[in-house]
Amino acid sequence: MSIADKQQEVLEELSFFPDWQERYEYVIGLGRKLPPMADALKTADRLIKGCQSQVWLDATVENGAVRFAADSDSVITKGMIALFVRVLDGETPDAILSADLSFIDRTGLKEHLAPTRANALNLMATQMKQRALELGTA
Amino acid sequence: MAFDPTTVRAEFPILAQSVNGRPLVYLDDAATTEKPRAVLDASRRYYEEINANIHRGTHHLARAATAAHEAARETVARHLNAAESAEVIFTAGTTDSINLVAAILTLAPGDEVLISALEHHSNIVPWQMLCERSGASLKVIPCHDDGTLDQNAFHALLSERTRLTAFTWISNAFGTVNPVREMIAAAKAAGSLVLVDAAQAIPHLAIDVQALGADFVAFSGHKVYAPTGIGVLWGKRAVLDALPPWRGGGEMIKEVTFEKTTYNELPFKYEAGTPNIEGAIALAAALDFVHGIGLEAIAVHEDKLIRRAAEGLSALDGVHLFGPSGRAGALSFGIRGVHHYDLGTLIDQMGVAVRTGHHCCQPLMARFGITGTTRASFAVYNTEAEVDALVAAVGKAVAMLR
Numbered sequence: 243m244s245i246a247d248k249q250q251e252v253l254e255e256l257s258f259f260p261d262w263q264e265r266y267e268y269v270i271g272l273g274r275k276l277p278p279m280a281d282a283l284k285t286a287d288r289l290i291k292g293c294q295s296q297v298w299l300d301a302t303v304e305n306g307a308v309r310f311a312a313d314s315d316s317v318i319t320k321g322m323i324a325l326f327v328r329v330l331d332g333e334t335p336d337a338i339l340s341a342d343l344s345f346i347d348r349t350g351l352k353e354h355l356a357p358t359r360a361n362a363l364n365l366m367a368t369q370m371k372q373r374a375l376e377l378g379t380a
Numbered sequence: 381m382a383f384d385p386t387t388v389r390a391e392f393p394i395l396a397q398s399v400n401g402r403p404l405v406y407l408d409d410a411a412t413t414e415k416p417r418a419v420l421d422a423s424r425r426y427y428e429e430i431n432a433n434i435h436r437g438t439h440h441l442a443r444a445a446t447a448a449h450e451a452a453r454e455t456v457a458r459h460l461n462a463a464e465s466a467e468v469i470f471t472a473g474t475t476d477s478i479n480l481v482a483a484i485l486t487l488a489p490g491d492e493v494l495i496s497a498l499e500h501h502s503n504i505v506p507w508q509m510l511c512e513r514s515g516a517s518l519k520v521i522p523c524h525d526d527g528t529l530d531q532n533a534f535h536a537l538l539s540e541r542t543r544l545t546a547f548t549w550i551s552n553a554f555g556t557v558n559p560v561r562e563m564i565a566a567a568k569a570a571g572s573l574v575l576v577d578a579a580q581a582i583p584h585l586a587i588d589v590q591a592l593g594a595d596f597v598a599f600s601g602h603k604v605y606a607p608t609g610i611g612v613l614w615g616k617r618a619v620l621d622a623l624p625p626w627r628g629g630g631e632m633i634k635e636v637t638f639e640k641t642t643y644n645e646l647p648f649k650y651e652a653g654t655p656n657i658e659g660a661i662a663l664a665a666a667l668d669f670v671h672g673i674g675l676e677a678i679a680v681h682e683d684k685l686i687r688r689a690a691e692g693l694s695a696l697d698g699v700h701l702f703g704p705s706g707r708a709g710a711l712s713f714g715i716r717g718v719h720h721y722d723l724g725t726l727i728d729q730m731g732v733a734v735r736t737g738h739h740c741c742q743p744l745m746a747r748f749g750i751t752g753t754t755r756a757s758f759a760v761y762n763t764e765a766e767v768d769a770l771v772a773a774v775g776k777a778v779a780m781l782r
């Protein structure tokens with residue numbers, strides 16, 4: 243499935259939830275389902291700076307595909323990054339770099355977020371592309 | 381004398397709105413208070429009727445604006461029971477007031493500045509900067525697990541090296557009310573100057589600077605129903621007269637030649653440039669508003685709210701309340717297994733505004749090994765129904781997050 247298809251899938255799932263509470267429960271659920279990240283990986287260089295909660299992001303390459311692991315002390319933040327992991331994990335660095343991540347604006351989640359949180363979403367997207375770039379040129 | 385919160389509430393136009401389809405429950409009063417009509421009207425009337433630059437013009441408007449600005453100073457002086465209104469210096473707020481004091485003091489290596497573990501960054505950083513500049517050292521009064529200051533440690537830290545002692549009256553993070561009278565007396569006995577950060581005290585307590593005995597008291601207008609951008613530094617005349625001016629410019633001078641400038645008297649010595657005239661006038665209106673209701677009645681009302689919130693929240697599973705039981709203004713809590721940021725995000729969806737995070741007190745958070753708390757804070761217009769809405773919203777959010 244392409245990144246665009248995976249994004250479409252997420253948007254369709256979210257469209258089942260008309261009210262904020264169910265949307266948040268969906269996001270929280272995604273956060274819970276994200277595979278745990280080893281504590282040893284939660285280092286300062288994997289921390290995404292600028293978020294009110296702590297978010298760690300790890301990226302490695304496996305057979306040409308980028309594998310992401312992420313964690314956060316905030317379960318909502320973890321759910322947000324899980325949205326990105328779901329659409330970007332397993333893709334090539336090139337595909338990730340050229341992905342249009344503005345789908346997040348269509349999830350309807352941003353309207354319900356404090357500016358700090360909406361900003362954190364942008365930071366996450368940028369960071370994932372940054373890691374893909376580093377891995378692609380490594 | 382009790383008052384009717386519904387009538388008072390009706391004076392605050394902003395509170396009538398809905399957030400996410402729910403009536404707004406504003407419990408972030410320690411960050412800033414909303415403004416009553418009397419204050420909004422004072423600001424607007426100033427610009428509609430008497431706006432002019434003060435102390436300079438000979439025309440009618442300049443006289444009217446100057447008179448209103450100086451009348452505002454009198455109102456603040458009366459509110460603080462200052463010996464004279466010249467001891468009231470208008471600033472941009474608490475941060476500005478503290479920076480002013482830090483800028484005019486001269487310290488030397490070996491001197492000490494004593495602050496407390498409960499301080500807001502604005503009562504930490506200016507002193508760190510002063511210490512860096514002068515080679516003096518910063519000492520910190522530790523606090524107990526219940527968020528009260530360790531008075532024994534405080535007495536042990538006081539010495540003839542202590543040149544300035546600065547502490548908050550009420551902690552914005554935990555609502556702790558410090559025994560300021562005793563602390564001021566002890567610091568004065570050690571020969572130290574004393575600054576009290578009254579940012580959180582101003583909306584909740586009567587302040588009598590003469591009875592208090594400190595040298596400086598700082599507060600912000602916006603925490604007591606006045607606009608942002610106006611605040612006060614009260615300073616004892618004998619102390620301020622002996623200290624140098626700070627910012628140079630208009631208003632603060634007596635006579636300027638290129639060879640030498642002589643400085644104006646208090647309070648103008650510390651008010652360089654065109655001040656926030658409207659802000660000062662609106663601050664006076666805010667203090668009049670508070671007096672119209674009565675500070676004691678307000679304190680009783682807020683105390684009832686804070687106790688109700690403490691009771692309601694402690695009944696929820698895994699809730700830990702920070703600070704001692706005699707809190708004022710603010711109630712900070714943590715919930716086992718729940719990040720404060722998530723809690724704040726979800727209850728915002730339910731129309732409840734609280735503050736989450738470190739509350740500009742990172743060293744205090746570090747002392748407790750936490751990254752932040754959720755803080756509900758209370759003002760004259762809050763109601764018991766809002767407290768119940770907070771408790772219900774927190775309960776619902778926790779159910780979603782666990």
Ligand SMILES: Cc1ncc(COP(=O)(O)O)c(C=O)c1O
Binds near residue numbers: 502550579
């Ligand atoms: C205890 C305390 N000190 C200082 C400040 C700083 O006030 P301002 O930002 O208005 O200068 C605050 C405001 O949050 C406070 O609560």
